[in-house]
Amino acid sequence: MRFPAVLDQLEIGPGDLVFLHTSFRRITALVDGPEDLVTQLLRRLGPRGTLAMPRYAWHLDPAARPWKGYREYLERRPSMDLRNTPANIGVVPDAFRTRADALASISNLWPVCAVGPAAAAITESQEKVEHPYGPGSTFHRLLEMEAKVVGLGVTLNTTSLAPVTDCLLGPDWQRRVFTQEPVPGTVIDLAGREHRVQAYTLLPETVRDIRPSAVLTGALVPGTDFPYQVRDGTIFFAYQAGLYHRAATRMAAAAQGGCPWLAG
Secondary structure, eight states, X not given: OOHXXXXXXXXXXXXXXXXEEEOGGGSGGXXXXXXXXXXXXXXXHOTTOEEEEEOOOOOXXXXXXHXXXXXXXXXXXXXXXXXXXXXXXXXXXXXXXXXXXXXEOOOSSSOEEEESTTHXXXXXXXXXXXXXXXXXXXXXXXXXXXXXXXXXXXXXXXXXXXXXXXXXXXXXXOSXXXXXXXXXXXXXXXXXXXXEEEEOOBOHHHHXXXXXXXXXXXXXXXXXXXXXXEETTEEEEEEEHHHHHXXXXXXXXXXXXXXXXXXX
16 A cells, blocks of 8 residues: 555545644655655645644654653753754654745744645744644644644544643633743744744643543544544544544533543
């Protein structure tokens, strides 16, 4: 099986807005390298489609779980240089960020890169946004635009958009998910300009404990409510961001403010 067949099965087509998560070591047989994956996916989306990916730099130790690197990164708060800082969240995002046509949101912890007609709307003005998951944020805009969250070789627990629901639940939410105060940082944008930013962020414990799969398998049926396949132990999925948000909101209401997708 090659990549176009996977995209067919995931119902990815021209004009889609895709937010992509990948584990490239699990899908190397599908394409001829990270750049080829990006090229093929953009070709499938066509001139009306937009591709977005995480551009995070906090996965400091590939041998460790990502949340451990996030804790260390949050404590050190290094400067984010969108021109040069690697996207060590994966080789596909790192290849994607170097494209000449890729835009990037100004964030020291949760930057996103995007290519396509909706790229500017997704990434612009993030230096003014105080909550990375609140209204006006890149992730909230992706929800509003009904982005497809696509996973290639990752589990159903891999999604950056899930905490939008936690943010929007606000005072009804019993567990503290985000920092109590905005976290300062420094970002160098793609033009070399320095920005001092302040924004709330996820607590390391949240990054460790969040389980979006509890929603995607508890309130929804993979393979029925959204495309989902497992081939030779490798998972492929695609679902609308709004589908997850609506299901999670219903689960939270039924749990009377509990945290059905947060372990611990």
